[in-house]
Structures are given as C-alpha cells and as structure tokens.
Amino acid sequence: MNVENNSWTTATVVVAAILVCIVIFIGILGNLMVLLVTIKGNRVRTKGRAFIASLAVADTLASTNLIFMLTSAVSYGKWVFGGTLCQLNGFLTSQFVASSTYSLQAVSVNRYFIVVKENLYGSVFTARNQLLTIALIWCIPIPLAIGPVLGWSHYEFQPGKCLCLYDFRSSISYSIAVVLVTVLLPLLVMTLCYFLIFKRVTHHSNQVDTMMNNAQTLNIRREVKITKTLFVVIAAYVVCFSPAAIVNLLKIVIPTFKIPLWIDILFTILVFFNHANNPIIYGALNRQYRKAFKDIFRNSVGFSHSGNDPVLAGNRVSPQVVDTKRLEGGLGTSRDAGVDRLAKRTTHQSTIL
Numbered sequence: 001m002n003v004e005n006n007s008w009t010t011a012t013v014v015v016a017a018i019l020v021c022i023v024i025f026i027g028i029l030g031n032l033m034v035l036l037v038t039i040k041g042n043r044v045r046t047k048g049r050a051f052i053a054s055l056a057v058a059d060t061l062a063s064t065n066l067i068f069m070l071t072s073a074v075s076y077g078k079w080v081f082g083g084t085l086c087q088l089n090g091f092l093t094s095q096f097v098a099s100s101t102y103s104l105q106a107v108s109v110n111r112y113f114i115v116v117k118e119n120l121y122g123s124v125f126t127a128r129n130q131l132l133t134i135a136l137i138w139c140i141p142i143p144l145a146i147g148p149v150l151g152w153s154h155y156e157f158q159p160g161k162c163l164c165l166y167d168f169r170s171s172i173s174y175s176i177a178v179v180l181v182t183v184l185l186p187l188l189v190m191t192l193c194y195f196l197i198f199k200r201v202t203h204h205s206n207q208v209d210t211m212m213n214n215a216q217t218l219n220i221r222r223e224v225k226i227t228k229t230l231f232v233v234i235a236a237y238v239v240c241f242s243p244a245a246i247v248n249l250l251k252i253v254i255p256t257f258k259i260p261l262w263i264d265i266l267f268t269i270l271v272f273f274n275h276a277n278n279p280i281i282y283g284a285l286n287r288q289y290r291k292a293f294k295d296i297f298r299n300s301v302g303f304s305h306s307g308n309d310p311v312l313a314g315n316r317v318s319p320q321v322v323d324t325k326r327l328e329g330g331l332g333t334s335r336d337a338g339v340d341r342l343a344k345r346t347t348h349q350s351t352i353l
Contacts, residue, residue, distance in 0.1 A: 008076040008159075012262060016073040016162070019269050020066055023276045027063025030279025031056040037292040046226050046288075047121065048110035050130050054137055055103035059275035062096035065089070066272055072162035073265075079157040079164070086164040090155030091145050093163060098141030098182045100275060104234055105186040106133055108193040111227045116200045144178055160264030168248050175252055183245065190234050197227060229286040233278050240274035243267045 035056040038049045068089045072079055079086060113121045148155045153171035155164045168175045244267040250257045282289035 013073060013076055016265050020070045020073055023273050024063050024066050027276035028060055031060040033293055033296055034279050034282060047114050050134060051103055051106040051110055054134050058096055058100035058103055059278060062100060062275045065092050065096060069162045077159040086157055087149050087155050090164040091149060094145035095141050099138050101182055101186050102137040104237060105189050106137060107230055108190040111230060112193040112197055115197045115227055147174060160261050161268040168252050194231050232281050232285060236277050237274050240270050244271045
C-alpha cells in the first residue's frame with residue numbers, strides 16, 4: 001500500500017463520501033446541461049461546439065464512473081465488486097480521463113484557429129475533419145487504457161484512492177508513455193495555443209475595432225470571451241491534476257515515498273473535481289451559458305419568460321362592454337371595434353397557451 005495509514009475512520013468516510021457525492025451530482029447534472037445547451041445552440045452560438053460537447057460527454061461519463069469510488073469510500077476503503085469489475089473500473093477511468101484531456105486539447109487548437117488563424121478555419125475544421133478529430137479523441141486512449149488489462153502494467157485497487165488504477169511503479173515504460181501521451185503533450189499544446197491567442201488578443205484588439213464593421217467586431221469579441229472562459233477551464237485542469245501528478249511522480253522516483261491517507265484521497269477527489277468544475281466555470285464567466293442554464297431551470301420548474309407579461313401569464317384581458325350612450329360623434333363605433341379586436345386577440349392567445 002502507498003499510504004501511511006490504511007485505517008479509515010468514520011470522519012474520513014463521511015468527508016470523503018460527501019465530497020464524492022458533490023462531484024458526482026455536479027459532474028453529471030452540470031455536464032448534461034452543458035451538452036444540451038451546446039448541441040441545441042439557441043443561446044450559445046460559437047464555432048467548435050462539437051469539441052465542447054465531447055468534453056461534456058467525457059466528464060459526464062467520468063463522473064458516473066465515480067460511483068465505484070463512492071461505494072469503496074463508504075465501505076471504509078474496501079473494494080467490494082470483485083476482480084473483473086476492478087479491471088473494468090481501471091479501464092474506464094483511464095479512458096474517460098484521457099478523452100477529457102484530449103477534448104480540452106482539441107478545444108484549445110480550435111480556439112487558436114478561431115482567434116489567430118480565422119482565414120484558415122473553414123478549410124481546417126470542416127464537418128468531416130471535426131468528426132475525425134472526435135473519433136481520434138476517443139480512440140487514441142484505448143491502447144493505453146487496455147494495456148494494463150493485457151499485461152502492460154496492471155490495475156489494482158488502491159485504498160487511498162478508492163479506485164482501481166494502474167500501479168505507477170509496476171511498469172516504468174507504461175508510466176512514461178501515459179505521462180507523455182496523456183499529460184505532457186496535451187499540456188504543451190494547450191499552453192502554446194493559449195499563449196499565441198493571448199498574444200494575438202493583446203496586440204491586435206485595437207486594430208480589430210477600427211478595421212472591421214460592428215457585426216464582425218461583436219462576433220470576434222464574443223469568440224474571445226468564450227476563449228477566455230475555456231482558458232480558465234484549462235487552468236483549472238492544471239490546478240486539479242498537479243498535486244496528484246506530483247505525488248505520483250515522487251512515487252516513481254522514490255519507491256519508499258508515502259503520504260497520509262487523507263491527503264491521498266483528497267488529491268484524488270481534486271483530480272475528479274476537474275470533471276465537475278467546467279459547468280460552474282461556464283455559468284460564472286460566460287453570459288451565454290449562464291442565460292442558457294437559467295432557461296433550463298425555468299423550463300424544468302414550469303416557469304417561462306411569459307410570466308412578465310400579464311396577458312401571457314394568465315391575467316387575461318376580459319372584453320369590456322362599452323356604454324355607447326357615453327360615446328358621441330361616432331367614437332362609440334370605433335372603440336367597439338377596437339374592443340372586439342382586443343377580445344379576438346385575447347381569445348387567440350388563450351387558445352395557443
């Protein structure tokens with residue numbers, strides 16, 4: 001075992017279970033909302049939505065897979081599902097985490113072409129190329145995810161993480177391949193893309209405003225705002241993964257290195273919180289997503305924008321009987337006709353609603 005104390009206390013179980021439940025709830029519900037909003041596209045109109053959708057799918061599946069972790073936590077750090085499901089849990093965890101990382105990488109490259117190489121965007125990100133990229137996002141991780149099942153390293157239950165994961169020290173070649181292909185390379189690509197985006201935005205913002213018409217300027221500003229939001233998503237990814245990555249690196253370099261149980265479980269939960277924080281970031285930083293989320297909540301509880309309109313909200317305007325004796329000079333006929341038209345419109349609205 002790789003922890004200093006393998007005994008789980010009741011307090012550790014309660015805290016870990018609560019945190020994992022929060023991650024599962026936000027990760028599933030929040031990412032499904034992102035997926036719905038992104039696919040529907042009524043509120044969020046931006047290029048490259050397919051990659052944001054791919055990220056939401058990966059994060060939803062990764063959050064769902066944490067049910068294994070929750071069960072192990074409430075079982076005081078014990079695996080109760082048997083060896084076969086342990087291998088399956090290890091495979092799914094590796095697959096979903098890698099697919100999420102590759103989706104972030106695709107989002108970064110897509111944003112780079114939108115902001116920096118807009119003239120090439122149409123030829124590079126065709127519908128066919130986007131579908132091919134998404135296929136690669138989900139297929140490339142498969143060899144690494146299935147490697148431990150076939151003997152290249154191996155999956156084992158780790159009580160300090162409440163999951164079946166590969167042992168970093170069982171195969172140095174596998175650990176190096178995983179770190180290079182699923183961590184360092186994507187991180188390098190993401191960093192480079194956002195560095196070039198930042199450089200472009202800071203040096204050419206004034207030229208954009210003066211050289212383009214209002215419609216083009218507003219469109220570019222919208223894309224830049226979404227790009228900034230996605231940059232925060234990637235920064236959060238680095239923050240969530242860094243502590244666990246450092247610990248795993250130390251385990252490889254120093255075989256006798258050990259950490260307390262509570263630190264191990266907290267760092268592991270932090271890694272998977274990365275799959276739940278994206279909807280929070282979208283809602284906090286991007287007005288398009290925030291409005292779209294509010295619409296979903298309103299519709300789910302039976303509210304709509306029509307509540308601000310007394311006619312559409314149900315306070316129907318009743319046809320009034322006009323006293324023609326009080327109206328002279330032909331005005332009575334005119335107002336009667338106006339009331340009739342109002343009554344017809346109200347009846348029509350009542351029929352529609």
